[in-house]
Amino acid sequence: MxxxxxxxxxxxxxxxxxxxxxxxxxxxxxxxxxxxxxxxxxxxxxxxxxxxxxxxxxxxxxxxxxxxxxxxxxxxxxxxxxxxxxxxxxxxxxxxxxxxxxxxxxxxxxxxxxxxxxxxxxxxxxxxxxxxxAPQVLLWYELALAGAIGLSPRLFTCPVCERPLVGKEHNIFSVKSGGLVCGKCSEAGRTQNKGKDAEDVPEYTIPVTPDIFSILRRWQNESSPRFAQTTKCTPSQMAVLSDILLSFLSFHAAPAPVSRAIA
Structure with a gap:
C-alpha cells in the first residue's frame, strides 16, 4: 500500500x-x-x-x-x-x-x-x-478545556478524604491534588491522599473563599461561555480564579502560552 x-x-x-x-x-x-x-x-x-x-x-x-x-x-x-x-x-x-x-x-x-x-x-x-x-470567559474556557481533556479539577468532593465539599468551610485549592481540599483536611495539614505517590515537587495551595467556591462550581457545570460573560467578578476574585486555573493547568497539563498575558 x-x-x-x-x-x-x-x-x-x-x-x-x-x-x-x-x-x-x-x-x-x-x-x-x-x-x-x-x-x-x-x-x-x-x-x-x-x-x-x-x-x-x-x-x-x-x-x-x-x-x-x-x-x-x-x-x-x-x-x-x-x-x-x-x-x-x-x-x-x-x-x-x-x-x-x-x-x-x-x-x-x-x-x-x-x-x-x-x-x-x-x-x-x-x-x-x-x-x-469579558476576561472571565477566558478563565471559564481554561476550566472547560481541562474537563474536555479529562483533567477536570475536583470541586465537589475532597480529593483527600472524599467527603462532599461545603462552601462555608475554610477550603483550599491544592494544585498537586488537583482540586479543592475540605476545611477539615486543610486545617489538619493534609493536602494529598496518602494512597498516592507524592511527587518530588513543593505543594502549592490557594485559599478559597465561599464566593470563589461558588463561581468555580457553577462554571464547571456550564457548557456555554454565556454564563461566564455575565458573571460579576471583582479584581481580587479574578486574581484568585486566574491563579487557581493557571497553576492547575501548568501542573497537570501544559504551561500557559505567552498569549495569556495579552488576552
Whole structure:
C-alpha cells in the first residue's frame, strides 16, 4: 500500500507559520484526528486554490495527503465552512481567540479523538464573533478545556478524604491534588491522599473563599461561555480564579502560552 494516503477532515485553524515565500504550515484542530499539521504549498501564489479559503480561526473542510503517522502532511485543497470574519474587526475578541487557540494547541495531540475540545473551541470562537469577551470567559474556557481533556479539577468532593465539599468551610485549592481540599483536611495539614505517590515537587495551595467556591462550581457545570460573560467578578476574585486555573493547568497539563498575558 502506498505510504501516502488521501484523507479529509473538518478542522479549525489554530496557527499559520510561513515556511517560504509562497508556502506555509497550517496547524488544525480536528474532531477525529486531534492536532493536524499540514503544508500548504504555493498558498501565496496568485492562482493558488488556497487563496481566501483559510485563515486564523477559520473552520474548513481540508483534503490532505497523509504521510507519516504523526508527521507533517501535504494539504491538497480546503473549503471554508465558517470564516468568523467579525473577529478581524474586533481586536479584543481576536486576542482572546488567539489565546484559546494557542491553549488548545498545547493540550491536544495528533491522531487522538479530540471532539470535545473541537466542539468547545468552536463554540467559544463563535461566541467571540457575537460579543467582546469579558476576561472571565477566558478563565471559564481554561476550566472547560481541562474537563474536555479529562483533567477536570475536583470541586465537589475532597480529593483527600472524599467527603462532599461545603462552601462555608475554610477550603483550599491544592494544585498537586488537583482540586479543592475540605476545611477539615486543610486545617489538619493534609493536602494529598496518602494512597498516592507524592511527587518530588513543593505543594502549592490557594485559599478559597465561599464566593470563589461558588463561581468555580457553577462554571464547571456550564457548557456555554454565556454564563461566564455575565458573571460579576471583582479584581481580587479574578486574581484568585486566574491563579487557581493557571497553576492547575501548568501542573497537570501544559504551561500557559505567552498569549495569556495579552488576552
Amino acid at each position: 502506498n505510504a501516502r494516503q488521501f484523507q479529509s477532515t473538518t478542522g479549525t485553524v489554530l496557527a499559520i507559520t510561513p515556511v517560504s515565500e509562497t508556502s506555509h504550515v497550517v496547524t488544525w484542530l480536528t474532531p477525529d484526528l486531534g492536532k493536524l499539521v499540514t503544508v500548504a504549498k504555493g498558498a501565496y501564489r496568485p492562482k493558488s486554490i488556497f487563496l481566501g479559503q483559510y485563515d486564523l480561526f477559520y473552520t474548513c473542510e481540508v483534503l490532505f495527503y497523509r504521510t507519516k503517522p504523526a508527521g507533517m502532511h501535504i494539504a491538497r485543497e480546503c473549503w471554508t465552512i465558517n470564516s468568523r470574519t467579525s473577529l478581524r474587526q474586533n481586536w479584543r475578541a481576536a486576542c482572546a481567540a488567539s489565546y484559546i487557540c494557542d491553549l488548545a494547541s498545547k493540550n491536544v495531540v495528533p491522531y487522538r479523538n479530540e471532539r470535545n475540545v473541537f466542539e468547545l473551541t468552536n463554540r467559544t470562537l463563535d461566541f467571540f464573533t457575537e460579543v467582546t469577551p
